[in-house]
Amino acid sequence: RSGEVSLLKWKRGKFDEGDDHSRSYSYISSDNTHIVIFFKRRKREISLKKPVRDSLNHIRTTQDNNGTTYVFENPKNGKPHSITSFSKLFKKLVISLKLDDSHTPHSIRHGYGSFLLNNGGNTYQVSRILGHSQREITEMFYTHSIHTDVSDTMDILDKIKK
Secondary structure, X not given: OHHHHHOEEOOOOOOOOOOOOOOOEXXXXXXXXXXXXXXXXXXXXXXXXXXXXXXXXXXXXXXXXXXXXXXXXXXXXXXXXXXXXXXHHHHHHHHXXXXXXXOOHHHHHHHHHXXXXXOOOOHHHHHHHHOOOOHHHHHHHHHHHOOOOHHHHXXXXXXXXX
């Protein structure tokens, strides 16, 4: 979600702990192996694979990070970007990459979830990654795109008959 990404900090802040308050936070772990996200009163950790860690290290080394708190900090005020400004920056990125400009952060998120499920991802785990409060939400909005061959399932009946 854009809100989770826009709040992403380089490291845990003084008040970025626990799940007993309504304030959202997200930060990169001290060993750079995962992101901790507390959003919509739910806390989760997402492992970072090497390409993502490399991208974050690239951002860290190419930005002027002297004293910055947020990974995507608004240089005008030192605070995280608003959802509106984050969306505008995302749109610029999409255009600069010569991609279809109809992509939004949410459509990329939906595509990511669908890709994981289409390639054998476990519905429960994908639900946790996406931050859905219930697995049924993932099933309702994402499993419609799973391409399965019904004959594989019907073969189970043949095995039972034999």
